Amino acid sequence: MIVVGVTGVLGAGKSTVAKMFADLGAVVLDADRLAHDVMEPKQLAWRKILERFGDDLKYNAEDLRINRKKLAERVFGDPDALRDLEAIVHPRVLKRIDERLHRLRRHPKLRMVVLDVPLLFETGSEKLAEKVIVVTASPEIIARRLAKRGMSESEAAQRNAAQMDASAKVALADHVIDNSGEHEATRRQVRALWDQLANIRRRTRPTRRA
Numbered sequence: 001m002i003v004v005g006v007t008g009v010l011g012a013g014k015s016t017v018a019k020m021f022a023d024l025g026a027v028v029l030d031a032d033r034l035a036h037d038v039m040e041p042k043q044l045a046w047r048k049i050l051e052r053f054g055d056d057l058k059y060n061a062e063d064l065r066i067n068r069k070k071l072a073e074r075v076f077g078d079p080d081a082l083r084d085l086e087a088i089v090h091p092r093v094l095k096r097i098d099e100r101l102h103r104l105r106r107h108p109k110l111r112m113v114v115l116d117v118p119l120l121f122e123t124g125s126e127k128l129a130e131k132v133i134v135v136t137a138s139p140e141i142i143a144r145r146l147a148k149r150g151m152s153e154s155e156a157a158q159r160n161a162a163q164m165d166a167s168a169k170v171a172l173a174d175h176v177i178d179n180s181g182e183h184e185a186t187r188r189q190v191r192a193l194w195d196q197l198a199n200i201r202r203r204t205r206p207t208r209r210a
Contacts, residue, residue, distance in 0.1 A: 090119075
């Protein structure tokens, strides 16, 4: 089994690429989904977020979940607030990823686990991976995708400011997938990397270093 990290700037299409690997047989560990899990009501992270950012982040008295849109508005553009949120959420997400990797290593027929992590380098999560793939796309394509999601230019700029830029991520990558074109072109790149990487066998934990 090989552990592959997949990352990229907002709108590049890392989750699309991760799903393509899943279609080929990989198990995908989605950091965003795990972040949702650790922020569920009554979890420790949920309590700490409400203590730090305010009880009004809950939807209402019946729905105790954190309103992630309101939370994003509160932290993006405020570096101190963002750092505090990351200090609450990221270690717990990384712990869950590590625990799941430990369990997955018991399956001898599993060929690949993909870590779908937006802030792979920023959180040090690349140390859990043996290879890192950075997904890229042209700025024009990214802008169109984010507009389709209903994200304003200012909101996108605030979120991107919290990440390493695309060129810095590419410089640290083992492989790059260009997701600017049609899905089939991206799928061919994914298939080529699957054929190359899924045959790698590891007997020890990853030793990759940033």
